[in-house]
Amino acid sequence: MWQPGRTQLAAIKSVLFALCLVPFAHLVWGVAYDALGANPVEAVTRSTGWWTLFLLCATLAVTPLRRATGANWLLKLRRMIGLFAYFYVVLHFLTYVWLDQWFDVTAMAKDILKRPYITVGFTAFLLLAPLAATSTDAMRRRLGRNWQRVHRFIYLIAIFGVLHFWWLVKRDITEPAIFGLVVAGLLGVRLSRSLRQRALPGRPGAGNLRALSPGE
């Protein structure tokens, strides 16, 4: 399997960084030139939410893709994708707090308690913060085995993200259903692998830890 060299990896990362900024650039341009249609706040909310879900799916796709192809270097892109997911969810949250609710704390508290789609969305947003905060190499070393435990929350976050989208649409569930299928597939691959490994005698649970060592 092809492995990129140092400079090649740096180039790949730069391109990925630029690509992840495209939706943001589009929104900035759209706001500046009033090109986001009749309801720009809705457009920004939808776009930032959509890209958060897309990037969450992308981080979840890294491991299955790496295992399927043997392209272990993909793992080196995962942190950046995850942090961009966090970047877009922060924008999404700020859009809600500022442009949609206009800092009306009472109204937002009511929303979070009363409306299931906001409850799960807000929970997913809160759960994502520790993942972003512990994404550095230093934090990873400090947390040791706990690092993985913390980062397994991504599975729950992705499920909550899909529910958040699913429960807010009025009638046409096509898009949330597609995200739901993707997340279900990506989690299903993991589940079936871990079940198969548990069934193998002599390797109790070893597969998951080994899978994460970049040198494999």
Next chain:
Amino acid sequence: MLIRKPSDVPPSEITPRSVYLRRREFVKQALALGLLAPVMPAHAQPATAQKLPGRPSAFSTTEKLTKYEDVTGYCNYYEFGTGKSDPSVYAPRMKTRPWSVMVDGAVRSKREFGIEELLKLAPMEERVYRHRCVEAWSMVVPWVGYPLAELIKRVEPTAGAKYVAFTTRVDPDTMVGTRLPVLDWPYVEGLRLDEAMHALALLTFGLYGEVLPNQNGAPVRVVVPWKYGFKSAKSIVRITFMEQQPRTAWNMAAPSEYGFYSNVNPEVDHPRWSQARERRIGEDGFFTPKRKTLMFNGYADQVASLYTGMDLRKLF
């Protein structure tokens, strides 16, 4: 009847017709020169819209009008797709001639009305109404039409007529949205007879002084300004008078979310979102907070008496 006119917006703030027409003039000129031809699909070319003037009405609000582009480009019309811009893309292909409306059920003179006959039935009025969508956004639209009561009186409802149902056309060839069971087609909406007879309920044929663009419900729709937008059925082919409350599209799709009445009410939330505030399209948004939603969309003085003694939380 007491008619109050909100006068907090000076007339000087209302977009003059010459200004809102300017952009369309530009588009027409560009089309004439063939400039937009490479970027515009054939069906998106604006037909030369036929004029449909109406005399001014005391029911009109003096609030700032929502831009023509937004009124015609940001629509919910699921027969043409669930995206807000889908109707403006797909609806122009729908043929609105010939067109007729069957009026039947509990009336003395049931019959079919041709669209030309309906257009001449009563003098046209321009009514500038607030339009509040159940999704918590709103517009101000200069509709052209006449009171629905004008038609109802002519067909003479019998004593058994308690409700009116409006049926929207289903044409899978042009209404691409109806190929999917998003709603139970055809789209049916309804009103209680006294609601339908109310002077504010408008049988509508135009907006901005021209015939309705297809995406806004051509060639004939109703506009019921004190109710959420989905109550105002578009592209009507049948009006049926009945004794029982009709089964309506959104109510059947989600009975706990969309009641039969669906009067605009800031105190009764949609189960999934608040109805206390709304975003006025083109005005509230970036750096302006959403505005408070008014009871009955600001038409309480005119319509509240229709609901005396009713628990509007239960009959939402």
